[in-house]
Amino acid sequence: MLMDAARSSLLIVDVQENLGPVMAEPRQVYRNCTMLLRAAARLAVPVTISEQYPKGLGPTMGELLAEAPAGVVMEKLHFSCAAEPAILTRLRGFDRPQVVVAGIEAHVCVLQSALGLKAAGFEVFVVADACSSRIVGNHQMALSRMAAAGVAVVSTEMAVFEWLHVAGTPAFKDMIKLIK
Template identity: 35%
Template sequence: MSIHQAQMPLCQRDYSQLLIIDAQERLAAAMPMDELDLVVANINRLIAAAKVFGIPVIATQHNSKGLGPIIESISANLPPDSKPTEKTAFSCCTATGFERNISAHPERRQLIVVGMEAHICISQTVSGLQRWGYQVFVPADAIISRKSVCKANVLDRMRTSGIQVLCAESVAFEWIGDSTQDNFREVWSLFRNT
């Protein structure tokens, strides 16, 4: 008798892209403040780690006329070539220009998805990314919803649908892979005091 166990995939820096969904000023104002600081800090840590490894960073903003620009502390850390895709659809996968942005790196079939709002735009986007054949990772401590019950619900749905739910620090250390890597201390320092 054999027991089949699903293999747990890991984030690979050579195959990853970081996707920041709708981390916008006015949307942030509606989020639970006790969670928001950690989520913003973890998004910024992942941006910094992505820069260390040359991982593409893609950002979106939903109806920026109504919800404002990307949170200033996140926007200031985005790579210069990371101009946010404007959208009105909840799923990024139906936004004009989005598919072109993520397919600019055809070998990078892993998407690490962070941002707001977990049970709406993130949920619908990760479903679309799965349909497109991407392997999707969602750091639970780098996404947020206005209501914690909604975030908890969508995390359960993701887990049972094959989305890899992990934490931001796991993403960064999976990208490193080995403590003898040249960039180990630089990335470790991002999470040292968390």
């Protein structure tokens, strides 16, 4: 089961100004989410960005918003994006069976979103190195639980190279600059 740009959408979960800085390795999460957003833009993969209670946790990190298309940020109160009717409707509206998920916290909103999307019939891929939790052990447990439930646990480079599918294209040449 490979990720396919023509069959995927990207979901970035709650990488927000007041939440991001307290995560383990926040810069890695920002860098890898940014790479995913750039690859999605280059390969026409639709994007959704969730924000958990932005009045309290702030907006999405500015560096991610700078790479995001207009109109993709959606507020939520449920921990799971799959439990938020507007987000689930948006993801279904893309008519793409795969959802590639990144964000924070891995053991709360990412986990519940991934499991909920899987239960809703999507093929779900969680990008481990574009996710984090405040406590590393919670991140690791979340990845193990998702994998045991049939969610594919992948890396940022796996997602980008599977979306690219082939070397030598203009898209490959653009993306390889980001990876190096």
